[in-house]
Every structure is written in C-alpha cells, then in structure tokens.
Amino acid sequence: MNCNILTGEHINKKYGNTTVLYDVSIHIKQGEVYGLIGKNGAGKTTLLRILCGLIPNYGGNITLANVGEGKCKIAAVINAPALFLNMTAFENLKEQSALLGLHTDTKIKDILKVVGLEDYINKPVKGFSLGMTQRLKLGMSLLESPDLLILDEPVNGLDPTGIADLRDLLHQLNKEFGMTILISSHILSELEHTATCFGILHDGVMAKEISTHDIQQSNTTLENLYMQYTKGGQEHNA
Numbered sequence: 001m002n003c004n005i006l007t008g009e010h011i012n013k014k015y016g017n018t019t020v021l022y023d024v025s026i027h028i029k030q031g032e033v034y035g036l037i038g039k040n041g042a043g044k045t046t047l048l049r050i051l052c053g054l055i056p057n058y059g060g061n062i063t064l065a066n067v068g069e070g071k072c073k074i075a076a077v078i079n080a081p082a083l084f085l086n087m088t089a090f091e092n093l094k095e096q097s098a099l100l101g102l103h104t105d106t107k108i109k110d111i112l113k114v115v116g117l118e119d120y121i122n123k124p125v126k127g128f129s130l131g132m133t134q135r136l137k138l139g140m141s142l143l144e145s146p147d148l149l150i151l152d153e154p155v156n157g158l159d160p161t162g163i164a165d166l167r168d169l170l171h172q173l174n175k176e177f178g179m180t181i182l183i184s185s186h187i188l189s190e191l192e193h194t195a196t197c198f199g200i201l202h203d204g205v206m207a208k209e210i211s212t213h214d215i216q217q218s219n220t221t222l223e224n225l226y227m228q229y230t231k232g233g234q235e236h237n238a
C-alpha cells in the first residue's frame with residue numbers, strides 16, 4: 001500500500017473572527033490523483049493554499065513525506081503564476097526558471113512539449129486561448145519537477161476540448177512521470193474521469209475521504225455520496 005506523501009491534520013483557519021476550516025484532516029497517498037470537491041465557499045482554495053504554504057497563519061499540522069533524497073517537492077497552480085502577455089511561451093518559462101535559479105533551456109523545451117505547446121514556443125502569450133494559458137501555467141509549475149502538483153479548479157472556463165486536453169495531460173503526468181496530483185473542483189463529472197480518491201469538504205469540514213475503489217465496492221456513486229455529505233449545514237463546535 002502507498003504511503004501518504006502529504007498529511008494535514010486538525011487544520012483550522014479563521015479569516016478575522018470567521019472560521020472557514022474546522023479541524024480538517026486530509027491524507028494524500030503517493031501516486032494518487034486526489035479530487036477535493038465541495039460547493040462554492042466550502043474552503044477548498046483556503047485548504048490548498050495552506051497545504052502549499054501560501055497562508056502562514058493556521059492551526060494544525062502538515063507533514064510531508066520524504067521522496068527520494070529529500071522532502072516531497074510541491075508545486076501549485078492557484079491563481080498564479082502571472083504570465084507576461086507580451087512574452088512568448090518560451091520566454092515566460094525562462095523568466096520563471098531564472099527566478100527559481102534554474103538555467104536549463106532544454107528542460108523548458110521538454111516541458112513545452114509535455115504540455116502540448118511546442119508549436120507555440122515563440123508565440124506571444126497574449127494570443128493564447130484560456131486552455132493554452134492553463135497549460136503554460138501548468139508547465140511553469142513543472143520546472144522544479146514537483147512530486148506533488150496542486151491545482152485549484154484548473155478546468156474553470158475551459159471548453160470541452162480544453163478539458164479533454166487537460167485531462168490527458170494530468171493522466172500523463174500521473175502515470176508517466178509518477179506525479180501525485182491534488183485537484184479541486186466542483187465539477188464532479190470531470191473529476192470522476194481523473195481522480196482515484198476524493199475528499200468532500202462541506203462548510204469547512206472534511207465530511208468524507210474515500211477512494212474510487214471503495215465507492216465502487218459500496219455500490220454507490222460519487223454524486224450520491226456528494227449529495228449525502230453536502231446536505232444541510234454543518235454543526236460546528238468551534
């Protein structure tokens with residue numbers, strides 16, 4: 001059985017006096033595609049931002065496993081990175097690469113190929129579609145060869161072709177490159193194609209974590225479970 005690459009336990013978060021995450025625990029096994037699902041305002045983005053270190057003030061513990069020689073490396077696409085619209089795809093990756101202290105044109109070309117933008121390497125980003133922009137942002141997150149990739153609502157605004165392309169790309173990153181992926185969405189049908197495990201976040205509470213295998217074994221569907229665990233409001237003790 002795979003071990004957890006990231007474990008978050010008893011995570012609490014307040015914005016001012018308002019609590020938005022209540023004692024949330026999340027367990028992400030190595031090699032998994034973990035779908036974090038929940039309604040608008042459930043706390044998905046806040047949780048993802050905490051897990052990748054973008055929000056410093058929170059309660060609880062986050063443990064990263066060792067992968068190979070060192071700690072698990074995380075990369076995230078959460079409303080960022082910003083792109084330079086007048087620069088080409090290559091130049092954008094080069095800029096990000098320099099910021100990270102990496103100097104490797106070959107890797108940039110390889111990444112552009114992986115994300116399906118090799119034909120656009122010298123094209124300015126301002127002419128890119130939303131799907132191409134998403135793939136370029138994903139490419140930027142691959143520069144450091146992360147072990148865990150965190151994506152917040154990556155299919156938002158994409159057309160069916162863009163969604164299918166992104167699905168194939170995530171499948172490739174997971175299967176060929178062994179990347180663990182944590183992906184948030186409120187589009188269940190899309191995550192059903194991709195995820196191997198789900199966390200249902202409701203009103204700031206982790207209502208259920210379950211694998212696709214266990215969903216099948218219990219003769220139910222993701223949609224049924226989602227409806228069951230997101231009905232009504234949560235009772236909070238905090």
Ligand SMILES: Nc1ncnc2c1ncn2[C@@H]1O[C@H](COP(=O)(O)OP(=O)(O)OP(=O)(O)O)[C@@H](O)[C@H]1O
Binds near residue numbers: 020040
């Ligand atoms: N910086 C902030 N300051 C104050 N409140 C915030 C801040 N960011 C988020 N919130 C509030 O925290 C709650 C959870 O928001 P969050 O964006 O994490 O949810 P979400 O599940 O990602 O929602 P969506 O699916 O709409 O993106 C919401 O009530 C939101 O208004």
